[in-house]
Amino acid sequence: MESYDIVVIGGGAAGFFAAIHAANASANSVVILEKTNKVLTKVAVSGGGRCNVTHDCNYPSQLVENYPRGGKKLRKSFELFDAKSTQNWFENREIQLKTESDGRVFPVSDNSKTIVDALWHAAEENGVKVHYKREVAKITMIEDGGFRLELSSGDQILAAKVIVTTGGFNKIGGYQWLKDLGLKIAKPVPSLFTFNVPDSEMKDLMGLSVSQGGVQIPGTKWKSEGPVLITHWGFSAPAVIKLSAWAAIYLNEINYKFPILINWAGAGEPFVREEISGMRQKHPLKVVVSNPMFGLPARLWEKLCAMAEISANLKFADLPAKKANKLMENLVRCGFNVSGKTTFKEEFVTCGGVELDAVNLLTFESKKVPGLYLAGEVLNVDGITGGFNFQHAWTSGYLAGKNAGESLH
Numbered sequence: 584m585e586s587y588d589i590v591v592i593g594g595g596a597a598g599f600f601a602a603i604h605a606a607n608a609s610a611n612s613v614v615i616l617e618k619t620n621k622v623l624t625k626v627a628v629s630g631g632g633r634c635n636v637t638h639d640c641n642y643p644s645q646l647v648e649n650y651p652r653g654g655k656k657l658r659k660s661f662e663l664f665d666a667k668s669t670q671n672w673f674e675n676r677e678i679q680l681k682t683e684s685d686g687r688v689f690p691v692s693d694n695s696k697t698i699v700d701a702l703w704h705a706a707e708e709n710g711v712k713v714h715y716k717r718e719v720a721k722i723t724m725i726e727d728g729g730f731r732l733e734l735s736s737g738d739q740i741l742a743a744k745v746i747v748t749t750g751g752f753n754k755i756g757g758y759q760w761l762k763d764l765g766l767k768i769a770k771p772v773p774s775l776f777t778f779n780v781p782d783s784e785m786k787d788l789m790g791l792s793v794s795q796g797g798v799q800i801p802g803t804k805w806k807s808e809g810p811v812l813i814t815h816w817g818f819s820a821p822a823v824i825k826l827s828a829w830a831a832i833y834l835n836e837i838n839y840k841f842p843i844l845i846n847w848a849g850a851g852e853p854f855v856r857e858e859i860s861g862m863r864q865k866h867p868l869k870v871v872v873s874n875p876m877f878g879l880p881a882r883l884w885e886k887l888c889a890m891a892e893i894s895a896n897l898k899f900a901d902l903p904a905k906k907a908n909k910l911m912e913n914l915v916r917c918g919f920n921v922s923g924k925t926t927f928k929e930e931f932v933t934c935g936g937v938e939l940d941a942v943n944l945l946t947f948e949s950k951k952v953p954g955l956y957l958a959g960e961v962l963n964v965d966g967i968t969g970g971f972n973f974q975h976a977w978t979s980g981y982l983a984g985k986n987a988g989e990s991l992h
């Protein structure tokens with residue numbers, strides 16, 4: 584029977600990082616078993632083909648604030664390998680990185696192949712072997728230590744240590760083989776998606792966006808700020824996608840049918856009210872519809888005025904209080920009914936997976952199954968967009984690999 588010191592299940596970001604550091608720490612045989620005929624698939628397509636490797640965030644205490652699942656529990660893990668460690672690792676391998684104005688870190692090449700190649704080279708240098716088309720279907724603990732892996736093909740493999748990096752939910756395998764090991768699984772549901780508003784009055788404005796908007800779900804604690812984009816199916820952009828992550832479980836429970844209020848002005852009611860009344864005093868003869876406020880695109884402003892029944896030639900001086908009020912409402916609490924979701928093309932992740940309480944977050948070893956490590960999206964950790972999901976894959980992959988490797992000494 585085939586036998587290896589360390590078997591890594593899954594050839595994604597976490598799997599490669601774990602395998603590289605396991606081999607580096609132990610100099611023992613490390614093999615990645617990948618069920619498809621390709622590895623690092625998501626790294627290759629990530630960030631629109633540019634790969635947003637991490638986020639420029641120097642403090643673990645700040646980093647954890649970007650994980651709806653995981654959050655503060657990850658602080659100690661990030662103290663051991665944080666976003667700076669990721670940047671150093673790639674830069675030490677002569678991969679130049681750049682930070683964009685919103686904090687997202689990309690390779691200077693703007694090409695995810697640079698990251699894929701760096702991971703491949705590091706794996707090869709450390710003697711990691713990759714086996715394709717080998718899907719693990721079952722793991723059993725052997726009485727005198729180690730594990731027996733059963734593959735879908737019927738092959739069996741022995742391993743002293745196993746690192747599970749099988750990524751997010753996939754319908755075929757699910758998490759049954761992990762449940763069989765006694766690991767608890769938080770229900771997997773999608774995170775990072777856009778909102779469908781089938782009867783949106785805004786559809787004809789698709790492509791228009793505001794950079795400082797806000798979205799909230801009335802009657803809940805869920806709200807988020809940032810750019811909002813009007814699409815032909817509803818709304819997208821970071822404020823919407825972040826909200827989908829924070830409210831992922833709730834939105835799944837209500838079957839993605841819920842009201843939202845959009846703040847187009849990027850400011851609170853008192854400020855918006857004051858600005859409108861300021862226009863009445865300072866520019867009474869200006870036509871309301873032709874003078875967009877709060878930096879809004881002209882067509883969006885015109886639409887919000889039309890929704891407030893403000894006629895084309897009405898001047899600020901003649902704006903009745905009722906219509907000014909309605910305009911203010913449209914600017915700060917513009918209501919829509921969401922019905923359904925659309926996967927965000929740039930990035931989507933699973934909310935749910937192996938419960939973190941079952942794992943030592945300094946080593947990423949299972950508490951229940953010694954010798955079994957877990958890293959990446961298979962865990963109940965997910966971040967908002969911006970490089971946080973890869974950061975978790977690097978951190979957990981590094982710690983799982985290093986500790987699995989060192990445990991063989």
Ligand SMILES: Cc1cc2nc3c(=O)[nH]c(=O)nc-3n(C[C@H](O)[C@H](O)[C@H](O)COP(=O)(O)OP(=O)(O)OC[C@H]3O[C@@H](n4cnc5c(N)ncnc54)[C@H](O)[C@@H]3O)c2cc1C
Nearest residue numbers: 593595596597618629630635719750929959960970972973
């Ligand atoms: C389109 C897209 C773009 C993204 N862009 C970004 C981005 O720019 N920045 C960012 O931070 N995050 C991004 N993400 C999220 C990020 O890619 C993932 O969070 C990350 O890749 C997870 O890595 P992983 O190694 O845990 O899982 P994966 O990359 O999913 O790898 C898991 C691997 O395990 C294999 N596997 C599964 N089951 C088995 C089995 N039973 N036996 C053997 N092999 C198995 C799978 O085939 C796969 O190759 C993006 C996601 C998507 C979908």
